[in-house]
Amino acid sequence: MAATIRDVARLAGVSTSTVSRALNAPSCVKHQTLSRIMKAVQECHYVPNTFARNLKTNSSKTIGLLISDISNSHFTSMAKAIETILRENGFSMIVCSTDENPQQELDYLHHMLSSQVDGLILNTTNFNNDQIVEFSSRLPVVLIERNIEEPGFRGDYIGSNNQEGMKEMTQYLLRNGHRKIGLINCETQVSTGRERLQGFVNAMRAAGISAGTDYPYLFDCASFSVENGYTGCAHLMTMEDRPTALLVTNNTLTIGVLKYLRSHQVSVPKDISVMSYGNIENSDLFFVDLGHAALSPYQIGEKAAGCILSRIEKPNLRNREVIFEPVLMTGQSVCSTKG
Structure with a gap:
């Protein structure tokens, strides 16, 4: 007993x-x-008996963290920062990964609510926005990396300046003479996919190049995965008039790109220039010093944790937004070309 x-x-x-x-x-x-x-x-x-204590105090001292891909080092670093801040403030954390599955996301959201979490930190699939807006009216919510552009949403958004980061990388390739720039992008239903695409389009337009829906070097896929990065690279590299540079909008996609190039003996940057939005963990061990937009996942996590704690303490806070600026790291994966 x-x-x-x-x-x-x-x-x-x-x-x-x-x-x-x-x-x-x-x-x-x-x-x-x-x-x-x-x-x-x-x-x-x-x-x-924590369940009994929760009923008595109406608080579980627990935060739910719902992210798209826990295997992505970007989110692993973010989760570590969140967990550290929460633990220092007497809170624990439940972590769930949606794998970009809207139904899985919805199931986890209901599970967290039934577990009486005190707040949610969410990297949404953007397919359950109506439910999330409704949840935000009765539970503190902080969005990370992916915003919800709904007027009824109550909460905070912590993310990166996706348009600016993509614009800077595109401009760097343009300055090095590239005009046929292949773009591998995914998930335009979420704010990150749309913003990164827009940053690329804007930079190309400023250089006099139309990169609309008829742009031949655009590969769009359903999800940020290694497999889609590999497939996208294969599609662009086997074109008769192939691009001279590849711009990849996610670090997981970039791993797939590098796998294809390595397995097909394509030299970077001699045969193709490559840049990634977001760094890859342990990339210093790779066969190429990859140019990328360096993000701030740990700082985003710290800020998200601070925001959820303050929102628990003061539920009626106005909506807040914190945007971190990416830093361009040129690396050694881009060479000059006549385009």
């Missing part, structure tokens, strides 16, 4: 209320008494 708080109190020689105070607010209990209670907890193998 599991030990109860009464067993701990009896062994420690204190009241059950003192045991409860020691477990929930240890700083309010004398050090000698606290030590005696903690020793009794260990001897009894007592495990607090």
